[in-house]
Amino acid sequence: MHAELLEPTARYLELLRRHGQRDAWLPAGLMRRLPTASASPTSPQTRETQPDLTSKARPMATPTLTPSGTKTERLAALRAETLQCQICPHLAKSRTQVVFGVGDPEARLMFVGEAPGADEDEKGEPFVGLAGKLLTKMLTAMELTREQIYIANVLKCRPDMPGSTSGNRKPTRTEMDACLPYLRAQVAIIAPVVIVALGATAVEGLFGPQKTTISRLRGTWMELDGVPVRPTFHPSYLLHNQNLALKRLVWEDLLSVMERLPLPISEKQRGFFLPPEK
Template sequence: MSATPNSLFRHYLDSLIQQGTTRASLTDEARNVLRTWYVAARQGGRPAASASASPKPPPLQTSAPAPAEMPEPPELLPQSGEPAFSITLPEGTMEDKLQYLRHLAQNWKPARELNSLRDTMVFATGNPHTKLMLIGEAPGYYEEVQQEPFVGRAGEKLNQILRAMGLSRDMVYISNIVKFRPALPNQRTNNRAPTPEEIEACLPIIMHEIRVIQPKMIIALGGTAAVGLLGEQGSVSSMRGRFHNLNGIPVRVTYHPSYLLRSDSPREKRKVWEDMLAVMERLDMPISEKQRGYFLPRE
């Protein structure tokens, strides 16, 4: 198959991201071509012949920033959880690809250049050959110490939720969008949520993790993770209670386990548990009457 301007441009972007480049200035000509492609893609058609006559990708200027901050064309921004640029995964097994992503995350230039994240990388844990993937926002103090996501008190609360579902940590895959603990001045055990800039910088890694794992279901733990993955603005209370779609994968939004540590009422526990019941039903997991009755008010 002959190369098209679109495929050439995508190949060029792939080469840039492999070099750690995440920002590029666009000429007016490039913007016009990209907008034409975007409109055609949204309409399900192909660009007009006049817009794709040249076999060359639209020119980019990567050596110097644009004189003024200009909004990038829509297709270069994350759409419904898509990273702005793709990563070329190697051939091989699922484990080979995850190892590649782990190494890439450790030295991920877009995240490192922010100078707002700490140095210890925390990647993921659990079974990659699973139907269920759980995704949080970023590691905290205990995760950084043990280099594993969701440990400490929040991790134990998550373990309890999984056990109530009839699962364990080694039966699911657990990860975070941001792979480094967000930094604070004079930081000890205190943590903070990642910023939108930190999430945007790290989003390509987690999106390619999802593509490697190919889960049947994703649980987004907390509002920051939900907004980062889905590209929607809203609170957990407004986003939970239904399934969202991420590139064909159903996503259930629920409260972060740390929320249950701060609000340990049966009513709030029931909200999380109703989300878990919905996940179990969607995955055709067995559910006992005892499980269905967890955290319901006593008559």
């Protein structure tokens, strides 16, 4: 890590401490380079190995799954419960609103991202910014609309920023662990045929820390509560890396999803984002 990033990292650890987080994972060697204040007894306990995240002492959502009613009614009941959630006091305080999820409760395909950003926090809907526009384009290529699928995040509240600064931060494991039961309840109600996990953080939120990268996980199938999950790159990664080969990799993931649903695939669709023939 560059030396100029040490001080902001120390400030961020202090923010976590003030929000009650008691541990944080840091890359090997970084802890020793931080200013001494961030390693004080009042700061989060920093670890150079992955923390034990199975502790039952951590607050975690325990959604009530309404046993009867249509999917729409059961999802509405879960939404009403989630909107009141205060389990992460710092996020409940900083959020504009809870971003529960949007789409068809009967959807056969569900997309899962990591957390609301500033745009989503304002609108109350996941994937409404630039990355959301790209997701809509990806759906159009699949000949689907946003209304036909369901979109949700692992974390339902926007991760707060130090000093209310703009921008977005990656949610912590503690936050994602606390909120994951809501997403699992959504999956239990909707019962999609396939889930697409968008980006490494969404995969981490769903399955815990991975020993490999999203580049290696994409192209494979994982499973959440019996539902096949296809990890792929986050649309915002595509926005920052505009190359044809990367678009093709994501498209191949979506083709696999279409085969699994199944959805009709034309020859034209099979050829999207292939390099032009010479």
